[in-house]
Amino acid sequence: MTLTNQELRDRFAPFISRRDADRHINIFWETQPSAFSEPGKQFIELSGGMPHTSFFPIESMSVNILTAPGSTDTINVPITHETPSSLALKHTLQYALSEGFQPLIDFVRAFVTRLGNVPQYDPSLWQCLIANGSCDSLFKIFQTCTDERSVVLVEELTFVPVISNILATGAKVVPLKLSMRDDDQGIDTTYMEDLLANWETGPYAAYDRPKFLYTIPTGQNPTGLTQSVDKRRKIYALAQKYDFVILEDDPYGYLKFPKFNHEKPMENPYISTEMTTEQYARDVLMTSYISMDTDGRVIRFETFSKIFAPGMRLSFVILNNFFYEKLLKFQEITTRQPTGISQQIVYSTIHAMAPTKNTDDVIEAWLHWIMKLACSYTDRRNVMLDALYNSEAYKRGLYSVVEPSAGMFIIVNVNVDEKRAPVIQQMDELIRVMDKHGVRAILGYKMAVDREFSKDHLNFFRLTYAYADNHEQLREAVTRLSDSVVEYLA
C-alpha cells in the first residue's frame, strides 16, 4: 500500500516508548506569521527574548579553508552579518529553529539524494534533521523509542557508549554474532535469522521480540568490518519479516577504500585510476540501508565529525515524518538547536569549495573533498596493513589482522594461549608491555556487549590509523606493537 503520514503513525506508534507520552512541549510563542501588511509599515516583534544583533561581539569573521586535505593552498571565506545572504551571521548567531537552518537542510538533503542515501518512499514523508552529533541523536532516539519492554539487537562488539544509552532507558540489548571473514564481514545473518525464527525457544525467550537493530554497517567500530550489499538486503528483509526498525549509524561511510592489494600494498586506486567523484559515488561508496527502505523502518545517522571536524558537533538524521516530529520535539526542549556557528562554518566552508553557488557544483565540490579524504585514509590503511603483515609478530604467527575496507580502524587478534591465563588478564598484561614500548591501542574486550557471548573475540586490539602524524609514525607504532607481542608471547 502507499505510505502516508497516517500510515506511518499507525505503523510506528508501537515503536514509541512510554517516556515519549510524558513529553509535552509548552509552546508559549505564536508560531504563525502575522497577516499584517501595510505599505511602508513594518511588523514589530516584541515576543522573542532575543538580543538585537548589535549586541553580539562578533562583527564578521573569515575562515581560511584548505583546497584539499593536507594541502597548503587556502581560500579565504568571508562571513558577515549579511553575507552569505543565504545564511548570514545575524541569523546564525541568533536563536533559531530546532531543526537547523533551512539552507543547510536543503544542502544536506540534496547531497544525500545525489548519493541515493534516501528512502524509496514519497520524499514528502521523510526529513533531514540537523543535530548536535550522532551520539546525542542516538540518545534521543532511544529515549523516544525504548523502555523496559524493549529489546535492541546490536553487534556483539560495538561502540559501547550507545549501549549505555539503550540500557539507561531500561531496554535490553541482545548481541548478534559478527563474522570476521574477508568474504563475509559483519553481522552473521545465519545466526541472526535462526535467532529470530526461533526467538521464543532461544536464549532470549524471556524477552519480547526485538523492535530495533542498531548497526554500524560500514567500517564498523571497533572491528572495521563492512557489510556487503547482499548482507544488507538480507538484514533488511529480516527487518520486514520480523518487523523491527534499523538504526543505521554511518559515521565512516564516506571513508571507503578499495580492497587492499597484497601484491602492491601501497596501491591506491584513488590515485592510480585518477578516480572521479562519479566513480567514487557509484563504485566505491556502499549501498545504505536507507536506500533500500520502502517502509519507513530505517533511521540513518550521518555526522560531520569525521569528514569535517568533531569540534563542530554537527550531524544530521534522515528519518520518516513520524519519528522526525518526535525527535524534533525532544531537541526543542533540550539542546534547543544545533549550534548556529557550526552550521554557519560548515555551510560557508562547503559552499566556498565550489566554483559557483549552483547546488550541483557545491555537491560536487564537497564530494571531491570527501573523496580526497577517503584517498588519504586509503594510504594510511595501506601503510598500517603493510607494516602489520611485515611485522615480526605477524611472521611468527602471534597475531592475525582483519582487513578493513572503510573507516578508521584495524583490529589485530592476538594469539594468546587460553590455557596460560584468562584472555582478559593476558590482554591487560600485554597492553602494559605496549605502554612500556610507547604505544597504546584500545582493548577489544572493553567493546564487547557481553563478554561471555563474545568469549572468542576478547583477544583483540583496535588500532586506528586516523590520528598518527605521518606514515613513519604508523610504521613505528606497528613495530612497537609487534615488539610488545613478541616480548609478551614468545
Add this chain to the structure above:
Amino acid sequence: MTLTNQELRDRFAPFISRRDADRHINIFWETQPSAFSEPGKQFIELSGGMPHTSFFPIESMSVNILTAPGSTDTINVPITHETPSSLALKHTLQYALSEGFQPLIDFVRAFVTRLGNVPQYDPSLWQCLIANGSCDSLFKIFQTCTDERSVVLVEELTFVPVISNILATGAKVVPLKLSMRDDDQGIDTTYMEDLLANWETGPYAAYDRPKFLYTIPTGQNPTGLTQSVDKRRKIYALAQKYDFVILEDDPYGYLKFPKFNHEKPMENPYISTEMTTEQYARDVLMTSYISMDTDGRVIRFETFSKIFAPGMRLSFVILNNFFYEKLLKFQEITTRQPTGISQQIVYSTIHAMAPTKNTDDVIEAWLHWIMKLACSYTDRRNVMLDALYNSEAYKRGLYSVVEPSAGMFIIVNVNVDEKRAPVIQQMDELIRVMDKHGVRAILGYKMAVDREFSKDHLNFFRLTYAYADNHEQLREAVTRLSDSVVEYLA
C-alpha cells in the same frame, strides 16, 4: 560540620532519581596518561578514533570583534591550529573532554570568583561545567534528580519549556505565588513559608515534600521581576530548614539596571555617573543564591546566550562535586562535549578584548563588555517604560506596568473586565487586534504553570525591548499596543 566529598554524597544521594542509577558509562578507552618516557621517542596513540588535524578543512580563521556593543570599531582576532597557544584550533576542532576545555573552565571560574558568584564552602568541592546551553543542562539535571516521587517548586509564571522537562521525568510541579509589587518583587515568601510549614495539610498534601526549587531570580522570565537580597536570604533559609536544592537559572543576571527614574525617564546612571566595572560589580549586580551557599544545595546556571550570542550554544553550571560527576557523566554519553568551535570563539574573543593575557585584565575587559551591554539595555528599558507611561491606554487606565530592573522583559497587565468574557478569551481577541495594528507580544497566560492557580495573573503581555532595531521602533511598538488596547477595551 566541615563539608567533604563524602558528606556531599551522603547529603545529596536522596536527591538523585532512580533513572540515574540506570546510567552506566562504558568507558572503553584508557583514561590515565602513559608512564612512557624515553629520550627522543614520542608515545604513539592508536586508541582514539580521531581524524588527524590535517584532515580538517579549516586552516585558520579570524574573527572581527567589536570594541563595545553597537560600536563600529573592530579588533581582528587571528585563530590558527597553533594559536592562541592556550586554546588553539587543532584542539578545538578535535574530539575533546566533556567538561569543556581547561583554559575556558579556568577563565569562567576566575570570572565568577571575581564576582562572588561562588559557594562559601571549600573551593575544591565545587566545579564549573561547560555545557551546551542552560536549557539542555536543566533537562539533564531534572533527568538526573527527579522522578515520579519528586516535587519541584516553581514560580507560578515561568519559562515553561523547563516545566516540560520536569513533567517528562514524572515529577510534579508546584507553583509559588509571585508578588509584583515594586517594593517586593518575586516569590511571595509569606505564601511559600506557609505552604512549607503546613505541607501535610495544604493543597499538595498528596505529594511528597519538595526536593527542588527552580527559580529565575533576576529579571525573571516572563515577569521581569528581580528578587531582593533579603528575599533570597529568606528563601535560602527555607531551603535549609525544609531541605531542598535551589536551581538558580540566571541568564539575565548581568543585564541589571539602576531603578527607573520617573522624573527623568531617560536617565541612565551607567552613563551619567560614568560607572566603573568596580561599581557595577559591587553596587548593581545582585547577590546570587550560590554566593550564600554553605551546604552545596545551590546549582547555578549561567549562559553566554544573552551576553555573547545564542548561536554559540554555550553555557556553564556551577555545582558541587557530587552533582558535577552526575551531570558530566550524562554529558559524556549524550552531547558528548560542548561545541569546540564555540568554546574557541568565545574564549578567543573575550581574551582579545583585554590589553594583556593577564587573567585580571581579561576579567576586567569582559566585565566592561557586559556592563556596556547592561547600559544599552537600560536605555531600551527606559525608552519602553517612558513610552508605556505616556501612552494613551496607560493614561486611560487600561493597563498597568511592572517595572523591571533586569533582563529583557516588561509585563503589561491589561485591565480587562472579567464580567465581559473569560480573561483568556479577551487576551486572545486583543492579540488579534494587535496583529492588525502590526505588533506582537507573548500572551502571559501561556507562561502560567497552572491557569487556575494564577487566575489573577492571566491578563498580561510579556514585551521585550531586546530585539527592536532602535528606540524609535520601540516607541512605535508601544503606540501600536496602546492603540490596540484602546480599540479593544474603550
